[in-house]
Amino acid sequence: MSALSDVARIAQVSKATASRALSGNGYVSAETRDRVVAAAATIGYVVSSNASSLVTGRTRNVGVVIPHINRWYFGDVLEGIESALIAAGYDLTLYRLSSDAAERRRVFEYFLVRKRVDAVIAVGIELTPHEVGLLGGLAKPIVGIGGPIQGIPTLSIDDVAAAALVTEHLISLGHTSIMHFGGDQQSEMDFRVHSQRLAGFRQAMDAAGLASGDDTFRATELSMPGGYELALSVLADPRTRPTAIVAGSDEVAIGTIVAARQLGIHVPAQLSVVGIDGHELAPMFGLTTLAQDPGAQGASAVEQVMAELDGESAAVRAWTPYPVRLEVRSSTTAPLTA
């Protein structure tokens, strides 16, 4: 493997000059630079990022911690982050956090701390103050996606408002028997997203004077199979079946629709369903959903990180709700007495 010294020797300059010529830092005469660049090209020289990082303290690499890869919302966010990072010339090191606490500790206390990453983006994970402190102590920027984290900038929609909005949509259609298929309230993993969406749902129901008690909420994994299984069991009984469902995610919504159709329930004539993610596949299913843009949120997070890395650390340390709008489609929601 050729080193900088080889380039220097061939170009007949010192290592320092070669370094300057290649990195673009510092003055180098045009002709010298050309010689150096040519020399580097002929021997196929590429910097050793290790050596370079060791002295500069910068790795041009950011760590991304995320609970799932193969879920619509998370996959979209990840793609958005990936594109933005590559465009900025940064590497992306991926850590999937399971609910296993020991593994989580290992990621934070070992993997993320070894001077391997310049910054961390946490997607859909509520960092503990301890974890924030760990990274913060190393002066590594952190930005979150998916919900407020104490003391660091976070991008997310206003989940309470979002859930309230879709619920109101259903109510405005004349529905009175509405259920929320949401995330497990115990799950530490995904922020307060679950509880906030439930809160928004209840808020809208209460405001309309509708029942919002325990039997209007059922917890499930926020996945297609999750929604499917739950819907199969809840919708089977025609006497207790609601006329509308506020799904905790688009995947849950689709799962619910598939199950309903399988039970012979007509969507939307007999059951209206709304989602919350605004995934690109939603239109295909005609799903009425909130239009948040996960990919764009990922890209914004990268922007934030880059800004902080460039010293603009006075960035927004507070949470800013990401704007959303309700995308109304005809095929999964309908007036109650259409």
Next chain:
Amino acid sequence: MSALSDVARIAQVSKATASRALSGNGYVSAETRDRVVAAAATIGYVVSSNASSLVTGRTRNVGVVIPHINRWYFGDVLEGIESALIAAGYDLTLYRLSSDAAERRRVFEYFLVRKRVDAVIAVGIELTPHEVGLLGGLAKPIVGIGGPIQGIPTLSIDDVAAAALVTEHLISLGHTSIMHFGGDQQSEMDFRVHSQRLAGFRQAMDAAGLASGDDTFRATELSMPGGYELALSVLADPRTRPTAIVAGSDEVAIGTIVAARQLGIHVPAQLSVVGIDGHELAPMFGLTTLAQDPGAQGASAVEQVMAELDGESAAVRAWTPYPVRLEVRSSTTAPLTA
């Protein structure tokens, strides 16, 4: 940031001894090791992987190149790789390759070469001999997933046989008018997967004496919207509509089913559909599909890489077909005259 020298000073040993105690390489008396470990713990010492990599030449990091993140098959493979890597104490650096040739070159000639990764796993991407040579010249192990690559070990199913199998299934059900909704034959990205599946389809059709000409094949992006759009246009005309579809992926299959139902076509009474990936969501849709296990393939790839990294470089340099079986479900395929 505390360094090894700090640990050494506190434990009252030399840096060399501290290093040995912490890494477990070389002789250290039990009591000395305890002192060192304790010292490291109190100041929260973590090795700088840069410094360590610089001298050892090993990064404990593997690069993964993959064309999509948010597709069932690829997401599953990626999850499998991630888990296996973390378990082995390795980091995973993710590169999504678009069809942009310039970007692809940049990834191979810049990102992957800077002594940042110990090995590369290429998923669903046919590496060129040049790319293989690039990494090979650096003595970095490469393993592929998804199809044969010249000169390196690759994991994949036998796509010709797989496509033939699902096609035969349809034929055995009495279908004679069968179409293949597969991947674009021009796409360089995804190996020969597309053409191989088409070949398998034609092989089975020909063997049964059925028409397998150009009008039995339609190309689409191997995604749900891809399958959906294509099905919408192809299935609309009842006079030319086939009775069965061999989908190029599970996503295409689902998209096709959704479109068919939307057109009022009953699946499987009027249209039978088979997929090829065996995704975990297939059962939910009752999809008849091949059972390949993408996650397991990812894990196997990691095993291969680790073996090569441990010097067992005499590993299988040839392609070994990954075993599959056909999972027959009742709801998306049926005898023609049921």
Next chain:
DNA sequence: ATGAAAGCGCTAACAG
């Protein structure tokens, strides 16, 4: 079993 010393490959002052 432990320590001293020599780098790994590069960048960043500081002179000139």
Next chain:
DNA sequence: CTGTTAGCGCTTTCAT
């Protein structure tokens, strides 16, 4: 504008 010098933090002979 270019060269000299001094490390970045760690591992690894080679002595002891």
